[in-house]
Amino acid sequence: MEAALGLMRRIPPKHTEAALSALVSLLPSYSSDLLSQVDQPLQVLCDVDSAKEFILCDYNRDADSYRSPWSNKYHPPLEGGLYPSPELRTLEIEANEVFSVYRDQYYEGGTSSVYLWEDDEKEGFLACFLIKKDGSKYAHGVRGYLNEGGWDAIHLIEVGPEVEGMADYCLTSTVMLSMTTDHENSGTFSLSGSIRRQAELSVADGHLANMGKLIEEIEGKLRYSLDQVYFGKTKEMIWTLRPPTELPSTRLLP
Amino acid sequence: MADEEDHQETELSDNQKIDIAKWFLLNSPPGEIQYVAKDLRSVLRDDNAYQMAASEAFPFYNKTHIISLQFPDRSGDVLVSSFSEISEDEYLDPRTAQVGKIDHVKQICTDIRPAKDEELPTPYIEEYRCALDAEVCKYVAEAYPKGVCSVYCISGKDVEEPGSDFELVVLITATRLSPQNFCNGSWRSIWNIEFMDELQTVEVRGKMQVGAHYFEEGNVQLEAQHECKDSTMFQSPDDSSFSLANIIRHHETEYMSSLETSYSNLPDSTFKDLRRKLPVTRTLFPWHNTMQFSLTRDITKELGIEK
Numbered sequence: 001m002e003a004a005l006g007l008m009r010r011i012p013p014k015h016t017e018a019a020l021s022a023l024v025s026l027l028p029s030y031s032s033d034l035l036s037q038v039d040q041p042l043q044v045l046c047d048v049d050s051a052k053e054f055i056l057c058d059y060n061r062d063a064d065s066y067r068s069p070w071s072n073k074y075h076p077p078l079e080g081g082l083y084p085s086p087e088l089r090t091l092e093i094e095a096n097e098v099f100s101v102y103r104d105q106y107y108e109g110g111t112s113s114v115y116l117w118e119d120d121e122k123e124g125f126l127a128c129f130l131i132k133k134d135g136s137k138y139a140h141g142v143r144g145y146l147n148e149g150g151w152d153a154i155h156l157i158e159v160g161p162e163v164e165g166m167a168d169y170c171l172t173s174t175v176m177l178s179m180t181t182d183h184e185n186s187g188t189f190s191l192s193g194s195i196r197r198q199a200e201l202s203v204a205d206g207h208l209a210n211m212g213k214l215i216e217e218i219e220g221k222l223r224y225s226l227d228q229v230y231f232g233k234t235k236e237m238i239w240t241l242r243p244p245t246e247l248p249s250t251r252l253l254p
Numbered sequence: 255m256a257d258e259e260d261h262q263e264t265e266l267s268d269n270q271k272i273d274i275a276k277w278f279l280l281n282s283p284p285g286e287i288q289y290v291a292k293d294l295r296s297v298l299r300d301d302n303a304y305q306m307a308a309s310e311a312f313p314f315y316n317k318t319h320i321i322s323l324q325f326p327d328r329s330g331d332v333l334v335s336s337f338s339e340i341s342e343d344e345y346l347d348p349r350t351a352q353v354g355k356i357d358h359v360k361q362i363c364t365d366i367r368p369a370k371d372e373e374l375p376t377p378y379i380e381e382y383r384c385a386l387d388a389e390v391c392k393y394v395a396e397a398y399p400k401g402v403c404s405v406y407c408i409s410g411k412d413v414e415e416p417g418s419d420f421e422l423v424v425l426i427t428a429t430r431l432s433p434q435n436f437c438n439g440s441w442r443s444i445w446n447i448e449f450m451d452e453l454q455t456v457e458v459r460g461k462m463q464v465g466a467h468y469f470e471e472g473n474v475q476l477e478a479q480h481e482c483k484d485s486t487m488f489q490s491p492d493d494s495s496f497s498l499a500n501i502i503r504h505h506e507t508e509y510m511s512s513l514e515t516s517y518s519n520l521p522d523s524t525f526k527d528l529r530r531k532l533p534v535t536r537t538l539f540p541w542h543n544t545m546q547f548s549l550t551r552d553i554t555k556e557l558g559i560e561k
Contacts, residue, residue: 003293010290010467011281012475019281022274025266026297098544105533133528141527145519151528177528181519186512187462187480191520195472209541216539223529227521230474234466235517237439238476241428241464242398244510 001030008038013192014178016040039174039194042132042152044111047071055113055130057154069096069113084116088125092116095208099129102212106219107133107151109140123161124168129215130154135179148180148190153222155215159207167207171199171214175222193230195222268303275307280315283467283475284440285431287315288361312358313342320427320442322402323363325354332356332363337406337423346373348406349387375411379420382449383407385491389499390424397503398441401428408446422447424502436470445502454488458501462509478516480509 004023011019017040024031035058044053047068054060060067065078069092074081084092095114103112110133118125135141135149153175160168178192199218203210266274275298282290295304316334324331330347332338332354338345343356346369353373355365375383387405394401403426410420424445431438443462450457463479482505486497516524521531533539 003296006293007278007290007297009469009473010283010286010293011278011473012283012477013473015281019278022277023297026271026274094544098541101544102533102539105535105539106530107528108530108534135527143523143527145524146527149524149528179524179528181516181524183512186509186516187478189476189478189513189516191474191476193472193474195474208544212539212541212544216541219529220531223525223531226474227525230468230472231476231517231520233437233468234439234474234476235513237430237437237466237468238441238464238513240399241430241439241441242401242506242510244514245397245507 001027001033004030004034005037013176013194014190016176016194039152039154039176039196041150041176042130042154044132045075047073047075049073053111055111055132057115057128057130059117059126059128059156060113060115067115069093069115082117085118088116088118091207095127095129095211098208098212102216103131107131107140108142109133109135110151119158122158124159127157127159127211128155129157129211145181146179147182147188148178150176150178152176153219155218157211157214159211165204166202167204167210169201169203169210169214171201171211171218173197173199173215173218173222175219175226177226191231191234193226195226195230197222268300268306271298271300271303272307272310275304276311279307279311282315283438284319284465285429285438286467287312289433291359308359312361316356316358316361319440320425320444321361322427322429323354323356323361325350325352325363325366327366329366331402333402333404333425333427334358335425337408337425338404340373346406347404348374348383349404375407376414378414378416379407379411381491382420382494383422385495386422386424386447386498389495390426390502393499393503394426397506398426398428400430401426401441403427410449417451419451420449422449424498426502426506437466437468439466440464443502443506447498449488449494451488456486456488456494456498458484458486458498460484460502460505462506464513478513480512482509 020038020040023034043056045056046053047070049071052070054068056066062078062081065074065076067074099112099114103110110131112131115128116125131153133151136146137144155173158170174196176194180190182188201214275294278290278294298304317336320333320335322331322333330350332345332347334345340346344353346353351369352366353369354363357364383405390403394403406423408421408423410418413420427442429440441464446459448457460482466476468474484501
């Protein structure tokens, strides 16, 4: 298992899906561990009733069907599928609405879905906030810089039971991204990556506002560290290989 | 019985295992194939399949990544590439006129022998090759703290005198591995240089590839490549070499500055198409006042102006 995770840390992030399915076929007995510990790019499906897309993950899946947060129906239809309690469903509807606005303001496009479900062991509940954005110039890249660009964010929040008006929130967030630019004079430039971080918080007040703030904060941090730390390190590496020099001002021959 | 059938369905054939193993090895980031191989062996739990995969994947990986191996007597380095390949495990170093015997899986040079006459170019070609090697070495020493380079004749090495075309290839590589800092990277450039006798011109085609991997609590990889073309006049060995080294220097320096531009465009333009730093409103999201969104939504719905 450790070796399998070691491999996942080295294989280019753009090949995550292929690598994961290869590992699952090699280690069928570890498949559920692998699938829960390695995040893979998100898929979307269209909810026929609301004509809106929703994101698929393990948390809205029952058998081979996925529940849409918009119509609360399973696709393809499933008899006896699991549904959140009416109270959670009410919160889920609100969370989906608000999170779409949040997504629009930060992502200028993309798809988002929020799923809530009861925690069987503890008294609280779990929430999964998902965002998928295709930022390429052919999709939702409003500025048109990217030939290929994807951002998938998965935020899983465990919400503990309320004790004296306070609740504990434990957040695990993963961002997977890839982007490629292609210019005639600079060739292809492609960065891809995946990072995962955790955060904890214990506060009073409404669940949605707390979860939302946690997500906004960690997304900001993840974006910052990808941009400043991770991309920066790859640049530093290239610069040690071939330190930039001034372009010679005269060329001797055409 | 049914269980047994299920079991057989999930069991991979030897060929499938070998294919998977090769895929992992070939997708190793620069300088990390040995780490990948180690993890792969324990995941595979099938040494025969591993050996089969390794014997095919390592030579291919070593040649495409143009790894540089030191001679056992430390008299020089040999670059493993399709241009220097004499046989699957023998590679030529034209500078010392030696042939290194390579163990692909261990990635070491185990033995050397002097190159045979038929493996080397004629004195006429060698004059061009050697002059270019000297100029490129000078440039690489200036530009790369730890660069390795070599020049090969890949076509027309038996040309004895002016009157025929021939082609040289310049390889430049630099690798830096610092696993303790969770960071590895490599630069390689391949310059095909065609001497066209009739037109008295020299056509240059360059391909530069860079890769970097940073994996402290994450996995982020850069892959970039660029191809370019240029040409110069067919002159004496020394003059040609001087202008060719300048062409290489110029394009590589220009490529570095385009990489600089790509990096500096990231935070505010390229990355912004994935996710903005701040919302379009330029203030943090008003989580405590989200009622307004449901309200405005209802209104837009009623007015029928929803997107």
